[in-house]
Amino acid sequence: MLRELRADTPWPEADRIATMQAALLIRTRHKAGRPFLRRLGRPMLLAGAVGLMTIITAALVLAGRSGGAPPQAAPSRHTAAPATPSTAPRYADPAEVLEQAALVAATRPDEAPPRPDQWQYRKYLSQQPLGDPGEVDVMEEWIRYDGKQTAFSDATGELRVRDTGPDPGDDDLSPEGYDRKLRALPTDPDALLARISGDRHWIDRPSEDSSHEDSAQRAFRVISVYLGQQAVMPPKLEAAMYRALAKIPGVEIEVGVRDGAGREGLGVFRKDPRNDLTRDYLILKPGDFRLLGSRSIYLRDMAARDSFPGIPKGAVYATAELASGIVDEAGQRP
Amino acid sequence: MVDALRADMSHRADDAELIRRSRDEPDEFATLFGRHGPELHRYVTRRLGGSLADDIVADTFLVAFRRRGRYDLTRPDARPWLYGIAANLIGKHHRAEVRFCRALARTGVDEVAETYADRVAERVTASAAHRRLASALATLSAGDREVLLLIAWADLSYDEVAHAMGIPVGTVRSRLHRARKKTRAALGGVDPTAIEGVRDHG
Numbered sequence: 001m002l003r004e005l006r007a008d009t010p011w012p013e014a015d016r017i018a019t020m021q022a023a024l025l026i027r028t029r030h031k032a033g034r035p036f037l038r039r040l041g042r043p044m045l046l047a048g049a050v051g052l053m054t055i056i057t058a059a060l061v062l063a064g065r066s067g068g069a070p071p072q073a074a075p076s077r078h079t080a081a082p083a084t085p086s087t088a089p090r091y092a093d094p095a096e097v098l099e100q101a102a103l104v105a106a107t108r109p110d111e112a113p114p115r116p117d118q119w120q121y122r123k124y125l126s127q128q129p130l131g132d133p134g135e136v137d138v139m140e141e142w143i144r145y146d147g148k149q150t151a152f153s154d155a156t157g158e159l160r161v162r163d164t165g166p167d168p169g170d171d172d173l174s175p176e177g178y179d180r181k182l183r184a185l186p187t188d189p190d191a192l193l194a195r196i197s198g199d200r201h202w203i204d205r206p207s208e209d210s211s212h213e214d215s216a217q218r219a220f221r222v223i224s225v226y227l228g229q230q231a232v233m234p235p236k237l238e239a240a241m242y243r244a245l246a247k248i249p250g251v252e253i254e255v256g257v258r259d260g261a262g263r264e265g266l267g268v269f270r271k272d273p274r275n276d277l278t279r280d281y282l283i284l285k286p287g288d289f290r291l292l293g294s295r296s297i298y299l300r301d302m303a304a305r306d307s308f309p310g311i312p313k314g315a316v317y318a319t320a321e322l323a324s325g326i327v328d329e330a331g332q333r334p
Numbered sequence: 335m336v337d338a339l340r341a342d343m344s345h346r347a348d349d350a351e352l353i354r355r356s357r358d359e360p361d362e363f364a365t366l367f368g369r370h371g372p373e374l375h376r377y378v379t380r381r382l383g384g385s386l387a388d389d390i391v392a393d394t395f396l397v398a399f400r401r402r403g404r405y406d407l408t409r410p411d412a413r414p415w416l417y418g419i420a421a422n423l424i425g426k427h428h429r430a431e432v433r434f435c436r437a438l439a440r441t442g443v444d445e446v447a448e449t450y451a452d453r454v455a456e457r458v459t460a461s462a463a464h465r466r467l468a469s470a471l472a473t474l475s476a477g478d479r480e481v482l483l484l485i486a487w488a489d490l491s492y493d494e495v496a497h498a499m500g501i502p503v504g505t506v507r508s509r510l511h512r513a514r515k516k517t518r519a520a521l522g523g524v525d526p527t528a529i530e531g532v533r534d535h536g
Contacts, residue, residue, distance in 0.1 A: 002482070005467055006447055008451070009376055009450060010376070010450055011375075012371075017368075017372055021364050021371065022364075024363070024396070025363075028396075028399045031396075128432055128476075137436070137472050139470065139473055139519075150519045152519045154466065172514055206507075206510065225508075278477060
């Protein structure tokens with residue numbers, strides 16, 4: 001489906017590419033400090049079909065256009081969405097906070113798994129960086145517990161139910177698939193970490209991937225995924241997840257991190273020296289340690305050197321979980 | 335055309351060799367454009383429409399040219415490097431892309447496709463699933479969307495995406511997982527029968 005979206009995008013016409021290629025040739029020569037005219041007599045490196053005249057014409061057109069103002073005006077530098085308005089980040093002792101989370105999680109009621117034909121409902125919002133304040137996207141969706149169908153309300157409010165085509169290569173599971181996977185996990189934190197780090201499912205999938213990640217990175221990633229599955233999480237296992245998190249090197253907790261709805265919580269993140277682009281928080285509600293949402297902050301400009309920042313340092317993308325629960329029919333809300 | 339270009343690559347210098355030569359002979363860089371320019375142009379057109387694609391692709395190669403001295407010559411294929419530069423330039427139009435996606439979701443009219451389609455003959459209202467997909471794309475973070483589309487539309491591998499974006503491959507995986515989860519309701523794609531992992535360690 002994603003591959004179908006705009007699959008009819010055309011390849012650029014040959015003359016468009018030739019013109020751009022000629023323009024590049026001129027500008028790179030200029031940058032390299034070589035006069036254009038002196039080198040005109042040399043054989044061109046362009047593909048045979050493109051005549052010299054095209055190149056000269058393109059050069060003239062380009063020269064005609066580029067007089068005066070610089071080709072690209074400097075963009076107004078957007079102000080980043082305000083970060084958590086405290087002056088400096090405040091951190092908490094991860095071992096202490098996560099132990100507290102474990103104690104609270106262990107007291108949650110142990111609910112029976114839903115029926116395969118029931119539906120998991122989720123409503124969440126996302127806030128883009130550089131968006132106007134209050135400009136958010138809200139999404140509502142249903143997935144059948146056995147994963148065989150998904151549903152959403154279209155723009156007119158009409159419910160659309162869709163059969164799910166199996167994608168055996170994907171790493172994501174149906175709610176029922178997560179349920180079974182979670183219930184087979186050990187509740188001792190060390191055993192849990194070992195099992196998660198060595199789980200072939202998260203190593204081999206997505207199946208088109210042959211890359212390598214280290215086991216701490218994988219453990220943090222997979223526990224983050226599991227904690228997003230709270231509707232089916234056995235309480236003792238959730239407790240073990242928090243204790244396991246505390247054992248992963250680099251895991252830290254920042255206090256007063258805001259989700260996409262502006263709610264403050266405990267921001268769990270992992271310092272990864274190889275990721276200097278964003279810091280990604282999982283935000284837990286203080287007190288009951290339910291998942292509030294997520295926040296990603298840009299630690300540097302997202303930009304190639306020598307070019308304008310696309311997304312400036314300090315910009316924030318955030319989400320918020322607004323509602324979730326199990327219902328009998330698609331379209332119902334808990 | 336592209337197949338011909340690709341075939342051409344096999345018995346010519348690889349990208350690293352071209353870039354190395356271009357440090358002394360700037361004209362070699364135009365050959366790199368001939369190889370990868372069309373593919374990048376199509377990718378950017380698919381993201382932002384035909385009107386922005388010319389500028390973004392031209393800027394991508396100019397930035398690349400300026401940075402050619404720092405290119406890692408052990409990498410024979412320059413596509414990840416070029417896509418990475420293009421991604422940053424696309425990021426500059428992040429707000430516009432989100433706006434296009436929201437508009438497609440709301441109205442069913444794809445302003446991006448209209449920049450290249452024959453307006454009168456081909457004005458097609460998007461299917462409900464495409465509209466839903468567009469609204470899901472609008473909710474992704476710029477980084478998650480880039481990872482998803484580099485894999486789905488540019489056919490880069492995970493390692494190549496990690497290299498292009500300058501992030502560890504584990505981050506690629508978690509971004510892709512998040513992005514796929516959010517597009518799930520429109521895309522489908524969970525395997526309802528997948529429960530392995532339990533058996534693997536039993």
